[in-house]
Amino acid sequence: MAKTSLELLVSLQDLDLMIEEADEVKKLGFSVTGSTELIKAREELAKSISRPLLSRYEQLRAKIKRAVVPVKDDICLGCFLRQPTSRGVRGREDEQIFTCENCGRMLYWLE
């Protein structure tokens, strides 16, 4: 099944976090010889995301590092503000991307 836009963003952010922490992980004794391959995979994945959404993601990432954050028990795990329950119902379906009204991060409902 094709990924939703939100799922593509989650995959992109997971890759970005991996690339970002590669040096620190290497210091712990792990092998990180495939950085170039990972960066290529990141570029390919980014191509499958619509321009406006990707640009929104990049802007948020530049400003607040983690652009997409999980929501658990209706709490945004970026700033810990409670999200309106009514949003959660639609947010769980991943069809529409909601942003936290407090911190502006894009939200990914966990349950």
Next chain:
Amino acid sequence: MLQRAELTKYFKSTLFIPQLKSKTKDAVLKELLDLFVQVKYIRNRDLVLEMLHQREKLGSTGIGKNVAIPHGRTTATSDVIVAFGRSEQGIDFDAIDKKPVHLFFMVIAPPHDEGNVYLPILGSLVTVLNLKKNRDKLLKVNTFEEFIEVITGES
């Protein structure tokens, strides 16, 4: 680096497999990941599996000495949790020393984690597992309680 006693907070008896069924690298990633799915620690198995495969492309998490620590941050979870699995026959995991892996620790963390414990957990695991006596004991544990005793250094 975390103290060994503190490290135990991140293990759960529901994420402990003393006898893995898997025989391949891909299968063991799935078998351990499925534990997280069963206890609802992650929302989307496929997204997390993809992340773990990407991490293996960065470099095998088989760190040698029969140990692998597959790990990564994912937006599909809210907690830092570690699963343990042991394979008696050993699994080819493309480890850096090319030896089969018997001891697996899967570490999954959210994008932000309270207290920034993700990297210290990885560091502490590497330290504990660098010691042959700990690896030897882990190869023999049968219960979660015995496992925790090795992690804390009480056994």
